[in-house]
Amino acid sequence: MFKNKTIFVTGGTGSWGHELVKQLLSYEPKEIRIFSRNETSQFSMKQEFDNNPKLKFLIGDIKEKDPLIEACHSVDYLFHLAALKHVPVCEDQPTEALKTNVIGTQNVIEAAQKNNIKKVIYISTDKASDPSNFYGLSKAMGERLIIHANTLNTNTRFVCVRGGNVLGTNGSVIHVFKKNIREKKKVGITDLNMTRFFLTVEDAIKLVFKATFESVGGEIFVMKMPACRIVDLAKVLIKASNEKNVDIEVLGVRPGEKIHELLLTKYESSTTIVYDQEYFVILPSVNMNGIKEHYANYKFVTLEDYNSGTNLLNEDEINEMLMKGGFI
Template sequence: MFHNKTILVTGGTGSWGHELVKQLVDKQPKEIRVFSRNESSQVAMKREFDQYKTLKFIIGDIKEKDALIEATKNVDFVFHLAALKHVPVCEDQPLEAMKTNVIGTQNVIDAAILNDVEKVIYISTDKAANPSNFYGFTKAMGERLIIHANVLKSNTTFVCVRGGNVLGTNGSVIHVFKNHIEEKGKIGITDMRMTRFFLTIQDAIKLLFKATYESKGGEIFVMKMPTCKIVDLAKVLIEDSGKENVDIEVLGIRPGEKLHELLFSDYESQSTVYFDHEYFVILPAITVDGLQEYYASFKPVDLENYNSGENLMSRQELKTLLQKGGFIS
């Protein structure tokens, strides 16, 4: 599918973007355009991928539509990863979050349609399902814009993927916990009951490719993924560190933070189907030509919602997952 194609990756120097580019280069595309506003990350990534002549690095911000229009010329696929992603940052600066995550997404849509892009894949988050914080609200709005783009008069197909926390990404809880074990001898947890969905970065990119290859346009792809208690994650990392007397301190839930995340809500479960043994597909409330008919034979889910507080991994299963990701020995 990607052979001899031109691909644009917004936010391409982030953790998802880095792994996506790493896997895309082996698929023999004509060109991969890495679009981001982080100059130092671009320089470092350019050095790392120096042997691949198909990469082109573009400094730009998705808030600037003209820059996106230029970057999208003659592009076949757009992977839209760029976003403000940290919950406290978006709570503190909601206007900036809206400009990047909502207006920026509409700019991607407009640029893609103008340049007759074949398909746009938008990366969303579990926090967009029944959102409780501003980050979640902006990503939910981004999803709605992407889905609605399929009813516009264009040749471009738009699809969403919704994932949980990716192990080991920039600023992730694993790095924070390991740093605090080493430097402070204690870990801060907001609530001992808190749970989260986790997946490896390799599985995250697998989800992107699945949606790219098999989507019709207008749906949201969701991967079935493991869940764990955050306190169990902390205990596994403490055990692996070999340090004794590491305390776990309860800090209290931060503004907008949930005890448990959802990958689809009670409302969305009414229009969610089993795609296969690994994936769900959430169908939109609006009518997208041919989409409901295509999924008519797929089995509706028999779940009220998809909640991180259920089917939790044991501490041993969590340890195995972290070993697989290379985060513990």
């Protein structure tokens, strides 16, 4: 699918972008264009990939439509990763989150249409499911724009992939906890009952590719992911650190935070099918040619919702997951 093709990655210098580019190179593409705002991150990534001639780094911002359209010339596939992602930042500066996560996504859609790109893959988040904060709300709006784009007069297909937290990404709780264990001998937990979905970045990208290869356009692919209590994650990291007398402090839930995250809401479950052992697929509520027929032989989910408070990993399983990801 990607052999001798030109691929465009927005926000490609982040943790997801690094792993995406790494795995994309194995498919022998013609060129991968990495589009982001941070020249320092681009320089570091260029060095990390040994100045690979297939990688082309472009400074740009998805908020600026015309340069984005120009940068997407002759592109075959587009992965849209660029976003403001931190919940407190989006709560404090909602206008910036709106401009990047919503208007920026609409600019990506228009750039893809103008350049007749074959497929756009939008990376979404569990926080877009029944959003309780501005980050989640802005990503939910991005999902709606991406799905609706399939109803427009275009040959480009648009698909969403929704997942939970990816272990070890920039600003990840893993890095925060390890730093606090080492430097402060203390870990702050917002609530002892708080749970989250987790997956390694390597596994997350593999699932993104699966959705890319198998989607027809108009779906939201929902990753099935293990979940755990944050306090149990902290306990495993404390134990693995061999540090003594590390305290766990309860800080209280921050504005916009949920105790349990949702990957699938009660409302969405009515239009969701069980795709396989790794994915649910939310079918669009608006009419799109052929999509319901394509999934006609799949069974609808029997779940009321899919939240992070059920089927939790125990501490041994968390330890195994962290060892697999290279975090302990």
